[in-house]
Amino acid sequence: MPSAHPVFGDTPAIGLICRNCQATYDLIAQHACWECFGPLEVNYDAAALARVTREQIESGPQNLWRYAGLLPVGQNESDRLSLNPGLTPLVEADNLARELGMRKVWIKDDSANPTHSFKDRVVSVAASAAGKLGFDRLACASTGNLANSVAAHAARAGYESIVFIPYDLETGKVVTTAVYGGGLVAVNGSYDDVNRLCSQLTETDEFEKTAFVNVNIRPYYAEGSKTLGYEVAEQLGWRLPEQVVIPAASGELLTKVHKAFEECAEIGLTDQAKVRVFGAQSAGCSPIADAFDADTDVITPVKPTGIAKSLNIGDPAAGPYAIESVRATGGAFAKVDDDEIREGIRLLARTTGIFAETAGGVSVATLKKLLDEGRLDPDAETVVYNTGEGLKTLDAVAAQAGPTHTVDASLKSAKQAGLLD
Amino acid sequence: MPSAHPVFGDTPAIGLICRNCQATYDLIAQHACWECFGPLEVNYDAAALARVTREQIESGPQNLWRYAGLLPVGQNESDRLSLNPGLTPLVEADNLARELGMRKVWIKDDSANPTHSFKDRVVSVAASAAGKLGFDRLACASTGNLANSVAAHAARAGYESIVFIPYDLETGKVVTTAVYGGGLVAVNGSYDDVNRLCSQLTETDEFEKTAFVNVNIRPYYAEGSKTLGYEVAEQLGWRLPEQVVIPAASGELLTKVHKAFEECAEIGLTDQAKVRVFGAQSAGCSPIADAFDADTDVITPVKPTGIAKSLNIGDPAAGPYAIESVRATGGAFAKVDDDEIREGIRLLARTTGIFAETAGGVSVATLKKLLDEGRLDPDAETVVYNTGEGLKTLDAVAAQAGPTHTVDASLKSAKQAGLLD
Numbered sequence: 001m002p003s004a005h006p007v008f009g010d011t012p013a014i015g016l017i018c019r020n021c022q023a024t025y026d027l028i029a030q031h032a033c034w035e036c037f038g039p040l041e042v043n044y045d046a047a048a049l050a051r052v053t054r055e056q057i058e059s060g061p062q063n064l065w066r067y068a069g070l071l072p073v074g075q076n077e078s079d080r081l082s083l084n085p086g087l088t089p090l091v092e093a094d095n096l097a098r099e100l101g102m103r104k105v106w107i108k109d110d111s112a113n114p115t116h117s118f119k120d121r122v123v124s125v126a127a128s129a130a131g132k133l134g135f136d137r138l139a140c141a142s143t144g145n146l147a148n149s150v151a152a153h154a155a156r157a158g159y160e161s162i163v164f165i166p167y168d169l170e171t172g173k174v175v176t177t178a179v180y181g182g183g184l185v186a187v188n189g190s191y192d193d194v195n196r197l198c199s200q201l202t203e204t205d206e207f208e209k210t211a212f213v214n215v216n217i218r219p220y221y222a223e224g225s226k227t228l229g230y231e232v233a234e235q236l237g238w239r240l241p242e243q244v245v246i247p248a249a250s251g252e253l254l255t256k257v258h259k260a261f262e263e264c265a266e267i268g269l270t271d272q273a274k275v276r277v278f279g280a281q282s283a284g285c286s287p288i289a290d291a292f293d294a295d296t297d298v299i300t301p302v303k304p305t306g307i308a309k310s311l312n313i314g315d316p317a318a319g320p321y322a323i324e325s326v327r328a329t330g331g332a333f334a335k336v337d338d339d340e341i342r343e344g345i346r347l348l349a350r351t352t353g354i355f356a357e358t359a360g361g362v363s364v365a366t367l368k369k370l371l372d373e374g375r376l377d378p379d380a381e382t383v384v385y386n387t388g389e390g391l392k393t394l395d396a397v398a399a400q401a402g403p404t405h406t407v408d409a410s411l412k413s414a415k416q417a418g419l420l421d
Numbered sequence: 422m423p424s425a426h427p428v429f430g431d432t433p434a435i436g437l438i439c440r441n442c443q444a445t446y447d448l449i450a451q452h453a454c455w456e457c458f459g460p461l462e463v464n465y466d467a468a469a470l471a472r473v474t475r476e477q478i479e480s481g482p483q484n485l486w487r488y489a490g491l492l493p494v495g496q497n498e499s500d501r502l503s504l505n506p507g508l509t510p511l512v513e514a515d516n517l518a519r520e521l522g523m524r525k526v527w528i529k530d531d532s533a534n535p536t537h538s539f540k541d542r543v544v545s546v547a548a549s550a551a552g553k554l555g556f557d558r559l560a561c562a563s564t565g566n567l568a569n570s571v572a573a574h575a576a577r578a579g580y581e582s583i584v585f586i587p588y589d590l591e592t593g594k595v596v597t598t599a600v601y602g603g604g605l606v607a608v609n610g611s612y613d614d615v616n617r618l619c620s621q622l623t624e625t626d627e628f629e630k631t632a633f634v635n636v637n638i639r640p641y642y643a644e645g646s647k648t649l650g651y652e653v654a655e656q657l658g659w660r661l662p663e664q665v666v667i668p669a670a671s672g673e674l675l676t677k678v679h680k681a682f683e684e685c686a687e688i689g690l691t692d693q694a695k696v697r698v699f700g701a702q703s704a705g706c707s708p709i710a711d712a713f714d715a716d717t718d719v720i721t722p723v724k725p726t727g728i729a730k731s732l733n734i735g736d737p738a739a740g741p742y743a744i745e746s747v748r749a750t751g752g753a754f755a756k757v758d759d760d761e762i763r764e765g766i767r768l769l770a771r772t773t774g775i776f777a778e779t780a781g782g783v784s785v786a787t788l789k790k791l792l793d794e795g796r797l798d799p800d801a802e803t804v805v806y807n808t809g810e811g812l813k814t815l816d817a818v819a820a821q822a823g824p825t826h827t828v829d830a831s832l833k834s835a836k837q838a839g840l841l842d
Contacts (some may be wrong), residue, residue, distance in 0.1 A: 062483055062508070083774055084510065087483070089535070095579055097775070114510070114533065115648040116812070156774035158516055162840075166825065175815045178822035181771040185840065186824035193830035200832050206841045353504055353535070354576035354635065390814035391537070395598045403607035409614035412620050416699035419583075419606065420627045 003072040007132050009079070011047035013072035016040040016219050019321065029071065029211070032375045035312040039317060040219045042072045051197050054238055057269075058231075060085050064121055064227040070263065071227075072220050073128045076104040081127035081157040083149075085113040085120035086227055090235040095351035096364075103380045104243070108232055109354050115152045116389035117145035117310075118253065119355075122224035123213055127153045129220035130211035137210040139163060143191050143249070144173030145357075145388055150213060151180040162210070170309060171410070172392040190304060194314045216267055222318075225253045229260025232383055233270050240264065240273040242380035245367045247359045247387055248279045248288050248333070249311040250388045251322030257385075258325040275368070277325050278376060280366030282308035282341060282358075288319045289333035297323050305383045307338045307396045308358040309389060332375045336365035344368070345390060345397055355390030363387075428553050430500070432570050433469035434493035437461040441743065448493065450632070452552050452639040457620045460738060461640045463493045470773070471688045475659055478651075478690075483508050485648040491684065492648075493641050494549045502548035502578040506534040506541035507648055511656040511804070516772035517785075521792055524800040527662070529653055530775050531631040536573045536597070537810035538566035538731075538778075539674065543645035544634055548574045549659055550641035551632035558631040560584060560726060562619040564612050564670070564731045565594030566778075566809055571634060572601040585615045591730060610726060613736045643739075646674045650681025652692050653804055661685065661694040663801035666788045668808055669700045669709050669754070670732040672743030676728075678806075680745040697747050699797060701752040701787035702728035703762065705778075707741045710754035718744045728759045728817045729779040753796045757786035765789070766811065766818055776811030784808075 003008050008027050011084035016025040020038025031040055052069040060066030064086025066076045074082070087107045097105040113120040118128045124147065127138055134206070137160040147163040153158040154161030161182035165174070166189060178184050187194045199205045202216045212219045235241055259278050264270040281289040283304020287299050299319040316322075325421055326333060336344065341358055344365030349355050356364070363384050370376035390397070407413040414420060425431050429448050437446040441459025452461055473490040481487030481551040483740065485507030489495045495503070510530045518526040527598070534541040544567065548559055558581040561571045568584040575582030582603035588611060606616045616636070623637045634642045654661055657730050661682055665673040679698050702710040705727020708720050720740040725733035737743075747754060762779055765786030770776050777785070784805050791797035811818070821837045828834040835841060 038443065058691055078822075089505065095577075105711065112533070112535065115776075116537075152770075152776070154774075155771055156516075165824075171819065172812055172815060175819050175822045176776055176812060178772040178824065179767060179776055179818055181767065183826065183840075185826040185828055185838075186823045187828055187830050187834075189830035195659035197828075197830045197835065204832070204841060246684075300762065337836070346600060348789075349573075349600045353566075353573035353596055353601065355536075355573070355600055389599060390600065390810070391593055391810070394593060397600055398592065398596050399467065401596045403595065403599065403605045405604065405606040407606055407608055407620045408616075409608050409610035409619070411489075411625070414618065414622065414819065416607075419622075420625060 009072055010075045011072055012044050012069060013042050014045045019044035022372050025340065028052045029216050030142060030215055031094055042219050042223050049263065054269055056159065056185060057234065064124060067227050067230045070230065072223055073125060073132060074126055079128055079132065080124070081153060082124035082365045083114035083120055083153055083156055085124055087231060088112040090232060091352055091354065093352045096348065100353055102371070102378045102382065105354055106383045107348070107354055108228065108383055108385050109229065110385065110387050111354070111356060111389035115148045116392065117149065118225070118228060118387040119145045119149040121227050122155050122221045123149040124216050126211070126213035126401040127157065129217055130213070133211065133217065135209055135211035136160065139198070139210045139212045140214050141191065141195040141212065143391065144314055146214065146223035147177040148173060151177045151182045154182055155180040164198055166191050166194055168394055174396060177391065180217055181249060183207050191313055222252050225256035226260035228253070228385065229257040230264065233261070233264045238270050238273050239384040240270050240412060243276045243376060243382040244272050245278045245280055245382065245384045246386065247311055247363050248316070249313045249368045250316045251318035253286055254279050255318050255325050270340035274418050275327060275329060277329045277331040278366070278370055279322055279326050279331070280363045281333060281335045282306045282311050282362050283335045283337040283416065284308065285312045287314060289335045290320055291319065292323050292333040293328065308341055308362050310357065310359045311362060334366045334369045335371055336362055340365040342397055342400065347419055354386060356386045357388035357390050357393040358396050359388050360386035429494055431496045432493055433465050434463050435492060436464045438464035439547045442704050442768070444817050450481050450637050452637055461815045463640050463644050468683065473688060475690055478655065485545060488648050488651045491651065493547055493644055494546060494553060498740050500549055500553065500565065501545070502574060503545035504535035504541055504574055504577055506545055508652060509533040511653060512773055512775065514773045520772055520791060523792070523799045526704035527804045528769070528773055528775055529648065529649065529804055529806045531806065531808050532777060532810035533776070537813065538570065539646070539649060539808040540566045540570040542648050543642045544570040544574050546645035547632070547642035548578065550638055554632065554638065556630055556632035557581065558583065558707060560619070560631045560633045561635050562612065562616040562633065564733055565590045566731050567635065568598040569594060572598045572603045573766065575603055576601040576678045582770055585619055587612050588614055593815060593818060609729045612734055643673050643677055648676035649680035649806065650678040651685065652760040654682070654685045659691050661686050661691050661696050662700065662804040664697045664797060664803040665804045666699045666701055666803065668732055668784050669743055670734045670807065671737045672709055672739035675700050675744050676739050676742045679750065696750060698750045698752040699745055699787070699791055700747050700752070701784045702754060702755045703727045703732050704758040705729065706735060707735045708735060709737055709743055710756045712740065712746065713744050715752040728829065729762055729783050731778065732783060746824065755787045755790045757783055757790055761786040763818055763821065775807060777807045778809035778814040779817050780809050781807035782793050
């Protein structure tokens, strides 16, 4: 058994590794390879991962830290700078399945996290790593949900925060970030511009002690998404689904959920099973889906448009890896337009009681499209990921979601309005 | 052991009982006593309640149904028409305690429920009772949160729904109800007018099969609030807090949480302990606090104003019982104005990472006021209830919660804005 890491303690992680050239690094604050500029990810001791058992996990806390044995940080409770997200509901969507002519559909509803998106998972892991690495301020480039989560995590931990967002975000996401009292910088530009500015800031002396969760400590951050795979496996009774539909912005979530499924099988938490991974994008920003359709893994950056702002990353860092996951598993990508997204939100709400943000609408609309096109098997057990909360993107459906009747407070008026017919 | 109830099965409930004259009824759809018009509540077999153990509860599901042995319905999983709310976080609010000069403060954060308010608890119990009682449509009179919850529960269960709201609700609450596709009736009037109309509708033939969760089946509905007491006891390691601060609209939540604490001690889940119960109201609608201050239990109805719309019930049905609970435990009521409410929301967000709706702002501002006035003990362990989600009342804080900086996507602009100072 290797001795504990001097900074991270009893972690199963042994360092960072370049996804491109396999160069290895210690557990440091770095996201790009010094050799080839490829993206770094966390490298684990396979034997340490293999020691994790179902029983260990099941006796853990009712949140994502039950999987700490499979994460780079958070093995000790005192190391966790966290709102303790996770163990969100896996909802049996029988009404939805019936309406779509499918055998079995589940919704993994990550709007149930503390700040109501899956970003609480990645921020919890990143913030905890930031604490270990000696940072004293949390930051991010964000399309909104990440901003909410970073500001809230910093408030809970008593850290300073400064988050960077495109100037044109939904009000719901701006207010829900600003209310925590940290710095909130609106940038005149797209998310990709915001991201570039943050990369530049990490190089300045003034930001030396600032952890940009999705920039300089991105390798740790990205690992948090794996818990969305582990949880589905555990909630299905340590069994993998046959198909999953996952929305893609940077492509990282999809890649990491796929990685989590592979790990589950490798270390014996589940049987080996083939999970077909499908990716969902908005037609207003579909560089990954377009590359998939063109049968290439070279992503051509785009200028995003459309209502699914949380997915509007025109130059997706993990795009090629997402395509790799989808191809390797026999899945596909599809894209849906704004009207289809709105209809996806309403379909999900009407059949399950779950009100998703636009990204969740993209997932559901993509499920429908893939079915219509015969690319997804209606008889295979399917999990659809809802990554965020409808309350944050009210404008998307507000025009079609008002009162059905307006009456005075009298039986006579109720009768006139047809309520007593 | 009594035989199972013909409709409700293995319930610990033996009927309804009038809170006023103690007349008893079977488990029927009725909320007012035929003898004296007093409010009915569920009457339990004390021996059945006493058989519930910590171990039974702890081996139950991770939601409010773990307390089914203490509820009138839901003992069998197939009886539950439910989004499965509950087991929401009890958050250690150390930064808040420090700022207020208190020894120990916890926030019971019920914004974590599926539709992000405590109403999911009462609706889950009411909807399940409605199923047993043969209703085929769910309805309510609502200030917003209840509407959201009823519409979502109906969507999940495949029931029809029709909800009644005052015409001037927050957009967040209107859209989040309408999106589920049920009937949504805006009433030109106050909540109290809406409530009166719903009472009249329950008497019509057309609404014979409609369960108004907070009108004709209110006794079942109200019991759901008890779970907010049980959970705090369990989450503290089967121990009661010394003080609690609970917002009051109808006054029912406060009354039922107090009842739950008493039950915990009576049936041996916790030691006997005195919990001082404090009630929080908005100055725009404070009929209960005003009666308390005037040392009477006669509530004078008011016309509500102010931003805490979810608490705006001018003629609170359980007001006298709430005053009774507060007096019996040595607590107090206080009321806070709109500016204090906004400051309460921001204080909670800044110190805990929890973004509460206006009702939660009322709780936190009331905590501060009671401390300032020396009526609440800063050294006693205190639980403050947050009953809803800030995303639903964004307007309350939007004016003070925007970006702190606006920049172009360049280091030069960041420097000019002072970000590199």
